[in-house]
Amino acid sequence: MSTSFYGPLDPAPDAGWQDAPERLGFFTDTSICIGCKACEVACKEWNGVPDDGMNFLGSSYDNSGSLGASTWRHVKFIEQPVALGAQDPGLAGTPSGPAASDLLNTAAGEALHGDRSLLGSKTDAVDLGMPSFQLPGHAEGAQRTDFRWLMESDVCKHCTHAACLDVCPTGSLFRTEFGTVVVQDDICNGCGYCVPACPFGVIDRRIGEKGVTPHVGVAQKCTLCYDRLQGGLEPACAKACPTQSIQFGEVSELRVRAQGRVEQLHEAGIADARLYGENPDDGIGGLGAFFLLLDKPEVYGLPPDPVVTTRDLPSMWKRAGVAAVTLLAGAVVAFAGRS
Numbered sequence: 001m002s003t004s005f006y007g008p009l010d011p012a013p014d015a016g017w018q019d020a021p022e023r024l025g026f027f028t029d030t031s032i033c034i035g036c037k038a039c040e041v042a043c044k045e046w047n048g049v050p051d052d053g054m055n056f057l058g059s060s061y062d063n064s065g066s067l068g069a070s071t072w073r074h075v076k077f078i079e080q081p082v083a084l085g086a087q088d089p090g091l092a093g094t095p096s097g098p099a100a101s102d103l104l105n106t107a108a109g110e111a112l113h114g115d116r117s118l119l120g121s122k123t124d125a126v127d128l129g130m131p132s133f134q135l136p137g138h139a140e141g142a143q144r145t146d147f148r149w150l151m152e153s154d155v156c157k158h159c160t161h162a163a164c165l166d167v168c169p170t171g172s173l174f175r176t177e178f179g180t181v182v183v184q185d186d187i188c189n190g191c192g193y194c195v196p197a198c199p200f201g202v203i204d205r206r207i208g209e210k211g212v213t214p215h216v217g218v219a220q221k222c223t224l225c226y227d228r229l230q231g232g233l234e235p236a237c238a239k240a241c242p243t244q245s246i247q248f249g250e251v252s253e254l255r256v257r258a259q260g261r262v263e264q265l266h267e268a269g270i271a272d273a274r275l276y277g278e279n280p281d282d283g284i285g286g287l288g289a290f291f292l293l294l295d296k297p298e299v300y301g302l303p304p305d306p307v308v309t310t311r312d313l314p315s316m317w318k319r320a321g322v323a324a325v326t327l328l329a330g331a332v333v334a335f336a337g338r339s
């Protein structure tokens with residue numbers, strides 16, 4: 001079994017895989033996510049996931065809303081009235097810090113209103129009536145207010161202790177040799193037990209018109225591109241990410257890399273940077289897809305202390321068994337007393 005300073009990492013041997021390869025997963029660094037949603041598009045294109053999230057929600061620029069049976073990757077947009085702060089994306093030649101933020105926002109705003117010199121284009125802009133890219137208070141000489149967007153490309157966590165696996169009655173959910181969790185479409189009976197079992201609200205049954213939408217009624221979620229892994233390829237979302245916010249590789253190495261990134265951000269003055277799901281001593285046993293966050297997990301809609309929902313099942317069955325035996329013994333005694 002693979003180990004690091006965090007302890008055991010690989011659940012595949014526990015699932016019966018012999019000579020399993022190193023556990024594979026994602027490290028998503030939200031500090032360099034730009035919200036482009038290339039990961040969402042790449043996921044849909046490769047996996048044949050049907051259209052979803054095309055309705056205007058009216059609450060954000062994000063219209064896919066949340067993870068679901070037809071949204072396996074979802075980039076959250078979280079708007080906050082706080083300063084962006086210094087930020088080094090770690091990419092050579094990329095401007096960073098407040099000055100870079102001012103430059104990019106000024107360039108976008110000027111381009112929208114006709115001056116494209118900052119973007120290297122002489123093409124006249126056309127006013128499409130879209131919202132301005134300028135931050136609140138930035139125009140007309142007013143003092144700019146503090147504002148930032150937190151963006152996080154969310155995905156199935158491929159938990160070390162996966163409740164969806166525990167409750168599946170058909171075996172359609174299984175642990176792969178890479179330590180990931182996959183749904184077999186042709187075995188799932190659509191019972192939906194896995195839906196409430198997931199502590200992150202990831203898995204769901206697909207809705208749509210039968211004969212038009214594939215796998216209607218069947219539980220669906222990210223497979224971490226299992227077919228690509230078997231061919232030695234990285235998942236489509238990581239391949240498409242232009243900033244390397246989604247990093248793919250061996251979980252043990254990713255955890256070391258992630259810790260180094262947190263230290264780098266702390267040194268840059270971003271004290272709120274933290275890892276989420278990297279610790280195998282948490283209530284899930286650690287996540288196969290973990291995150292670097294710039295605020296508390298609750299801000300991103302993540303449970304602060306996730307626990308596998310089937311944790312207490314063994315003790316519950318034991319107590320139910322004891323109660324059944326006690327009831328049976330009482331019935332025998334009562335029947336014997338009457339005779």
